[in-house]
Amino acid sequence: MATLKELLGGPEARNGLIDDSLRVLDAEVADKSGLGGMAVKGAYKLVKGVSPGFLRQVVDHLLDDFLDGLDPIYQEAIEKSISPRQHLQSNPSRVANALLAITDRRAQRAKNKGIQKAYQKLRGQAQKHVESAVPRLGELFERHVKG
Helix, strand or coil, X not given: CCCHHHHHCCHHHHHHHHHHHHHHHHHHHHHCCHHHXXXXXXXXXXXXXXXXXXXXXXXXXXXXXXXXHHHHHHHHHHHCCCCHHHHHHHCHHHHHHHHHHHHHHHHHHCCCHHHHHHHHHHHHHXXXXXXXXXXXXXXXXXHHCCC
């Protein structure tokens, strides 16, 4: 069975996946409300403002690790003959844990101290935010994964 990285990590699929991921990220941030939402929106604005195209570079840089992190959940879906979208949406905590383990490691190594500080401020609520994004992530999978 092909891995997610094999299916989506190549140049043709990758660019479309990155574009779609950025749209999903924008939509998730736009939906945040309250004080926590203000913090998320402020941090997102900080990250987007680092330099033109910075966020796209970040997504591209993290993509292989994210695909590897989500691959076990994807493979389970294929083995069980259920849609990857459904399986992701049935496992929001596992999805969040897989993705946050990657961003935690990356944040620790970030050279930009402003990015590190913003990440640490938001990390306590990250599990909840990532879990709430799983439905859109499942839809993204449905659009990009054929199989």
